[in-house]
Each structure stands twice: as structure tokens, then as C-alpha cells.
Amino acid sequence: xxxxxxxxxxxxxxxxxxxxxxxxxxxxxxxxxxxxxxxxxxxxxxxxxxxxxxxxxxxxxxxxxxxxxxxxxxxxxxxxxxxxxxxxxxxxxxxxxxxxxxxxxxxxxxxxxxx
Amino acid sequence: xxxxxxxxxxxxxxxxxxxxxxxxxxxxxxxxxxxxxxxxxxxxxxxxxxxxxxxxxxxxxxxxxxxxxxxxxxxxxxxxxxxxxxxxxxxxxxxxxxxxxxxxxxxxxxxxxx
Numbered sequence: 162x163x164x165x166x167x168x169x170x171x172x173x174x175x176x177x178x179x180x181x182x183x184x185x186x187x188x189x190x191x192x193x194x195x196x197x198x199x200x201x202x203x204x205x206x207x208x209x210x211x212x213x214x215x216x217x218x219x220x221x222x223x224x225x226x227x228x229x230x231x232x233x234x235x236x237x238x239x240x241x242x243x244x245x246x247x248x249x250x251x252x253x254x255x256x257x258x259x260x261x262x263x264x265x266x267x268x269x270x271x272x273x274x275x276x
Numbered sequence: 277x278x279x280x281x282x283x284x285x286x287x288x289x290x291x292x293x294x295x296x297x298x299x300x301x302x303x304x305x306x307x308x309x310x311x312x313x314x315x316x317x318x319x320x321x322x323x324x325x326x327x328x329x330x331x332x333x334x335x336x337x338x339x340x341x342x343x344x345x346x347x348x349x350x351x352x353x354x355x356x357x358x359x360x361x362x363x364x365x366x367x368x369x370x371x372x373x374x375x376x377x378x379x380x381x382x383x384x385x386x387x388x389x390x
Contacts, residue, residue: 167321192376203280203378204365205319253320262308262369262376267320 165268184254282381299366302348
């Protein structure tokens with residue numbers, strides 16, 4: 162397994178500002194992902210964070226709104242840009258240490274409220 | 277668009293009761309199904325990964341079955357305890373696509389009253 166930490170654990174932000182969420186893993190992992198869960202909705206994949214190259218975004222998510230960095234095999238950041246109340250969600254980082262679908266572990270999440 | 281449906285949406289049981297809930301998914305192009313247990317403010321915890329029709333897996337008092345032909349999985353909890361209170365999520369992986377992409381249901385929120 163992998164131990165994943167996220168910062169911050171929660172935040173309250175003003176409309177129009179940006180927030181960067183950090184994800185740190187205790188070991189090198191092949192794949193890292195970012196998900197969000199809006200209130201009453203399913204966990205939804207935002208993007209795959211690729212080490213050393215641009216992230217791969219899912220339909221409905223764009224780089225300008227959710228820029229992602231992954232400078233190495235243990236760390237990634239997700240920025241939520243120009244926030245609106247609709248961005249209020251739980252944002253989770255997940256990893257697949259070996260790249261196998263059998264193993265996907267999640268961080269504790271960042272609970273974001275946008276006023 | 278893949279739809280993964282979970283029912284019921286929420287459930288209240290008494291300590292000691294046994295309970296079960298359902299995850300429905302598209303039966304075509306099935307690759308794998310994950311079950312997770314998610315307590316508030318904690319990381320979702322992987323319970324089971326199921327791939328074969330007829331699979332049955334068990335972890336302590338929790339077990340799960342899989343029917344890929346009709347597109348459903350059941351999660352059972354025997355003798356529920358207050359510490360079982362959590363949201364139980366299922367997630368589906370479709371074949372022919374990225375084999376790591378999980379499509380989640382909305383979850384079943386279980387509350388076990390002492």
C-alpha cells in the first residue's frame with residue numbers, strides 16, 4: 162500500500178481566488194490521479210498527473226481551470242483557479258503504485274468551500 | 277456515459293443487524309469492480325477488487341459477490357457494529373479503455389446505531 166497525505170485538509174475561499182492542493186506519497190508511484198466529489202455527486206476523475214509532462218484531463222475538465230503539476234514520482238499539486246461556489250467539493254488525490262488497476266489508494270481529501 | 281447506481285442511498289441499522297446493499301453497472305465491457313469504505317475525514321479504504329463472474333470475496337464480517345452477466349454486485353455486512361458506519365462506494369472499470377479509470381457510484385451511507 163501507499164500512505165498519502167494532502168494539504169490543506171480543508172479551506173474556505175473567496176470567489177475568484179485560487180487554491181493549490183498538495184499530494185505527497187511516502188513512496189515512488191507510477192500513476193497519480195486527482196478526483197473531486199461535489200455535494201451529492203459521485204467521485205469523478207479530473208485528470209491523471211503525468212510525471213514530467215502535461216496532465217491528461219477527462220472530459221469536462223480543462224488545464225486552465227485545474228492546472229496540475231507532478232515534478233517527481235512522489236508529489237503532485239492541483240490548483241483550482243478562479244473559484245466559484247460550484248467548485249465547493251472534496252478533492253482527492255489517488256495513486257496506483259504499480260500502475261495496476263488492482264491497486265488504487267486514496268488520500269484523505271481536501272474539503273473546499275467557496276463563498 | 278457509464279452509470280454506476282448504488283442503492284439504497286442511505287441506511288440506518290441497529291448494532292448486530294446484518295445488512296446488504298447493491299451496486300449496478302453496465303454488464304457490457306466489464307473489466308473490474310472495486311468496493312471502498314469511506315469514513316468522514318479519512319481516506320477511502322479499499323475493500324475488494326472483483327473481476328470474475330461469480331466472484332465472492334470476504335474480509336472479516338464483510339463480503340461481496342459479483343454478477344457480471346446481469347451487472348450487479350452485493351456487499352454484505354454481518355452483525356453490523358457502530359464502527360462500520362461509513363459510506364460504501366463501488367467503482368467500475370470498463371474494458372477497452374484506460375484500465376485504471378474508476379467510475380464511481382454515489383455511495384451508500386450506512387449508520388449503525390448502538
